[in-house]
Amino acid sequence: xxxxxxxxxxxxxxxxxxxxxxxxxxxxxxxxxxxxxxxxxxxxxxxxxxxxxxxxxxxxxxxxxx
Amino acid sequence: xxxxxxxxxxxxxxxxxxxxxxxxxxxxxxxxxxxxxxxxxxxxxxxxxxxxxxxxxxxxxxxxxxxxxxxxxxxxxxxxxxxxxxxxxxxxxxxxxxxxxxxxxxxxxxxxxxxxxxxxxxxxxxxxxxxxxxxxxxxxxxxxxxxxxxxxxxxxxxxxxxxxxxxxxxxxxxxxxxxxxxxxxxxxxxxxxxxxxxxxxxxxxxxxxx
Numbered sequence: 001x002x003x004x005x006x007x008x009x010x011x012x013x014x015x016x017x018x019x020x021x022x023x024x025x026x027x028x029x030x031x032x033x034x035x036x037x038x039x040x041x042x043x044x045x046x047x048x049x050x051x052x053x054x055x056x057x058x059x060x061x062x063x064x065x066x
Numbered sequence: 067x068x069x070x071x072x073x074x075x076x077x078x079x080x081x082x083x084x085x086x087x088x089x090x091x092x093x094x095x096x097x098x099x100x101x102x103x104x105x106x107x108x109x110x111x112x113x114x115x116x117x118x119x120x121x122x123x124x125x126x127x128x129x130x131x132x133x134x135x136x137x138x139x140x141x142x143x144x145x146x147x148x149x150x151x152x153x154x155x156x157x158x159x160x161x162x163x164x165x166x167x168x169x170x171x172x173x174x175x176x177x178x179x180x181x182x183x184x185x186x187x188x189x190x191x192x193x194x195x196x197x198x199x200x201x202x203x204x205x206x207x208x209x210x211x212x213x214x215x216x217x218x219x220x221x222x223x224x225x226x227x228x229x230x231x232x233x234x235x236x237x238x239x240x241x242x243x244x245x246x247x248x249x250x251x252x253x254x255x256x257x258x259x260x261x262x263x264x265x266x267x268x269x270x271x272x273x274x275x276x
Binding site: 004007008010011014015017018019021022025035036039040043044046047049050051053054056057058062063065 | 096099100103106141144145146147148149151152153155156158159162253256257260261263264266267270271274275
């Protein structure tokens with residue numbers, strides 16, 4: 001197993017765990033009111049999107065260089 | 067409950083909203099929060115300016131990665147960057163847990179999640195230092211290197227400040243500066259940490275995936 005495979009495997013597993021947790025927290029906070037709750041929801045959503053990017057990178061779907 | 071709050075005067079109603087007995091804190095909290103969000107937006111403008119400069123340089127270059135001394139510069143290591151990104155995103159989740167535990171007056175778990183956040187933040191910085199040591203390009207000589215080190219360096223500095231910020235917040239929290247209803251500093255720290263996470267989402271895409 002190469003170093004790259006370990007990094008991609010860790011990124012893949014981490015992206016799933018962190019992304020699902022972020023979405024779960026977003027769902028929990030969805031009804032919260034106030035400016036801080038609004039900003040937190042936006043930032044959590046963008047972080048979940050970041051996890052999707054990391055997931056696609058780990059699967060070599062994005063960032064694959066010829 | 068609405069009727070009961072409706073009988074209160076302005077100060078008391080705001081205090082009741084935050085379950086707090088200090089009307090001055092309750093009244094100024096929203097103002098301070100607005101100020102902090104405006105600070106984050108100004109930071110967003112700062113990063114946007116550098117990001118647009120990078121996009122302009124990249125799209126106007128005849129080839130990317132650019133050539134230097136007759137050789138094309140290498141692409142960045144996507145697999146390590148994906149792993150390091152998850153370290154930072156994970157720290158955002160642990161910080162969220164820390165704040166939630168503080169709201170539920172669970173100090174032990176708050177400390178645990180805050181320490182995890184700080185460790186992951188330091189881990190990300192070490193990962194970035196490793197990346198700099200093996201990236202194979204330098205700050206000078208190419209628009210790619212200049213853009214990369216400027217933007218990721220500026221972001222890394224924000225993460226470093228965030229680690230210091232969270233450490234100070236942890237010390238303050240354990241010294242009784244914050245209570246179950248007065249914890250604006252912890253809210254600000256969490257928002258700041260989420261912000262540096264989200265900035266990295268943009269940088270990760272622009273430098274490693276685009």
